[in-house]
Amino acid sequence: MDEPLKVWFLAPEVAPFAKTGGLADVAGSLPSAIRRLGIDVRVGLPFYRTVKEANFSIKRVLQGLEVPLGDKTLPCDVLETRTSEGILVYFFDREDFFDRADLYGDQDGDYPDNLERFAYFSRAALVFAKESGFCFDVVHCHDWQTGLIPVYLKTICRSDPFFSQAASVFTIHNVGYQGLFPADSLSACGLPPSEFHPEGVEYWGKISLLKAGIAYANAITAVSPRYSREIQTSEFGMGMDGILGNRSVDLYGILNGVDYSAWDPATDKHISVHYSVGNMKGKGACKAALVREMGLDECILDRPLLAVISRLTVQKGYDLLLDVAEDVIGMDAGLVILAAGEKKYQQALDALAQEHHGRMAVRIGFDDPLAHRIMAGSDMLLVPSRYEPCGLTQIYALKYGTVPIVRATGGLDDTICQFDPKSGEGTGFKFTEYDATAFLHQIKAALNAYHDRRTWRKVVRNGMNADFSWEESAREYVSLYQQIAGKGASHG
Template sequence: MLKVLFVSSEAVPFAKTGGLADVSGTLPRALKEIGVDARLVLPFYRMAREQKFNYKLLAEDLEVTLGKQTVKGDIRTLLTEENDCLFYLVEKEEFYDRSNLYGTPKGDYFDNAARFIFFSKMVFALCEKLNFFPDIIHCNDWQSGLIPCYLKTVYRKDPRFAKTASIFSIHNVAYQGLFSREAFDLTGLPPELFSIAGVEFWGKISFMKAGIVFADIVNTVSETYSREIQTEEFGYGLEGILRTRKKDLYGVLNGADYEEWNPATDAFIASPYSLEDLTGKPKCKQDLLKAFSLSEELLSVPLLGVISRLADQKGFDLLAQIMDKLMTMDLGFVLLGTGDEKYNELFTLIGGKYPKKTGIKIAYDNTLAHKIEAGCDMFLMPSRYEPCGLNQIYSLKYGTIPIVRATGGLDDTIQEFNPSSGKGTGFKFKQYDANKLLKTIKKALTLYNDKGKWEKLIKNAMDADFSWKISAKKYVELYRKALAKLGNPGD
């Protein structure tokens, strides 16, 4: 049986700031279902502690070094059903008992380098303590980027890890874990690694670069994004290094957790519905309007929804430019999200300016997110870039038609609807431009009035399948490729 240790800085249901948590909470379980011994390790944040799960102390006072200091940490585990994944949580109150995962709205925590160097080293201490030496350590984003580097250097001659390969998944190359030269001294890595060929990046240490350079296989969360990050526009300075790994760089689309996101079984929505029976969807629209205290007059017009982090990356600069024009049209608009202060304020103002047509909630609310997916007619994702994106996949399942920019995973998951052939699942625009977005929304609004074609589009969308089982099998293929490089066939 293939043994995989999945390392992530966040995972549902323990702690979440973004899509990485959805992937990390779901992929190991999908791997387990196809016969992989997949186990998950993440930090034991306050957010995880507050979940009041049945945690059990597994190991205490494991020692690792941070620079010249010896630091101790504990490992908690979660008692789960017999066939579920094993979960390990790295406990150190001074590092992880905080109100947020990586920082406050004012900025990142000053000691993030130490927090995630410690986490990376504790992963190895955990393996040693449990006598669990995996075939694969699957690392995710900068927070675990040092682990492939440790495998290839510090643990290179350790026979217990000799056949352990690493995979490094990039969920967003813009967040790179860049720290000062002093942070390098905490790693315990050989001094020669602070170089262009190693982990140095413009005079700093880059945890993201460490993962890219030293992992056996690198992947991103969609085919298109794996190509995009090799270009100057999307590579955030790492495009040259990524091009050197071109032969080992793959794209695997994220899957959707259809156990949670399925209108036929969703406990958060007013009425269940399915591909075979859509009668519940209008009831969900009615319930959503009520949740936002909007008039039922909007039942007869298209309702557009947004669930997102409010940031430039997500295309809110484009949306801001067209909101006044949108409000002259026959439609309603609801938004759920929080993020950059400028957008929090702007959309609060828009809500005040157009109270009869808009519902704005500056927060994250999981129940309301489900209601938006079920109750809207269309879903907007005009992202500047989008490594994969999950909400457009959820929208498909709920028959809520995605209007997206053709980038990254949005381009890979949404097929432009062709009214003549009746094929396609949504609407796309290529150029990052507010007028192009507006034109695409108008195109969708026109089709909405053709009830026959619109229903065909809804059924196409709901019929699309992006289950984790498909993605899990592709990851197993990548694990085999990584092991082949080490001459380990994997069981």
């Protein structure tokens, strides 16, 4: 019997251990789906303070692993746990790099030594694989923090027989995060000056770890089919469209899945009453509970309640939201927003909420249980993103019978089908042009559907019956692993 394919799955954050965004959800759930397809997958991430302080059952399995970094050799401790699905997860511990309040930076910005921190993690993961005898066929890397791993495999590890067959996949979760560092830091991550060139790690006179991953990996993936096409254009490529276009034959769009064990109104531990597509009574109870919790007027119980759950950034379309908020409230609807991010948007939203007290409520900060209650208690979810690699909230919304109104970009376009009242087909409402008029037009279309009970039941049911679990996407990843396994440093 053939040995199973071995995959070393390396990410800067993995749920439930460490999380700042959707990348952690992907890295926390995709390996389980891959394992169910017969792959020997093991996961690695840094041992952050957030992991150390949580109550996970983790044991130290190796002390003093020697990790070469530039002209130094730094020791590393390795810890291990096993998930409920039986997947081994390894943590790479060096206190001066990872024992910090946050993962990538603080209120003053990114940590200035992020290049050294993630170069160290990347080298440590490769050294540990060799030390422990885990002869992986494919290393699956995620975002700029792991962008040096494909480089190392094709440079300093190239002559080592242990790594000679190892191939790499590099997944872009957001091309806007590019891992930019000064050119003179190259030696700090152990790379020779010969790698600093336009086809290598050089990007407009700086080092880009995102570009490094794109340039050196055997295969590149983006987190939705539409996004994989968009990032090859100047509008969405954020300056990386040239190299992505050059590597288009190796670039694949594979849609993110979701973990329904965490997001399902039939079992959700954060909501007051459970419900399902076969029994929707609980959704009304969830709406009543949310209206009370957010201090909205009771009249909202009989009116449409629209929600926003996202980061407060220009990417998420807050300029459009601010443009249409008063119109939405003027159409006899309620509006509830859970968000954290840029102060200028916080202040604008707070001012609107005060002006429209009882009709609009805003909560600033990341509150996962509240996100679940808003998802269950709202009628519609607004996602007017300027760009969206994949997006998960709109997929969660479908499951909760909360109809998405989205901009047709990236994964939003791939996951939401425009509702057609005549045929009764579709799962939400989409607008294409990035402007308030187009956005408002689709909000009005959704409100019209809401006021026709039969039509609304149809669009809600369509969404709740949609399936975005990981199985299909995992099959696509495994097919890609099989395609590149054994190609190693000599290809791509």
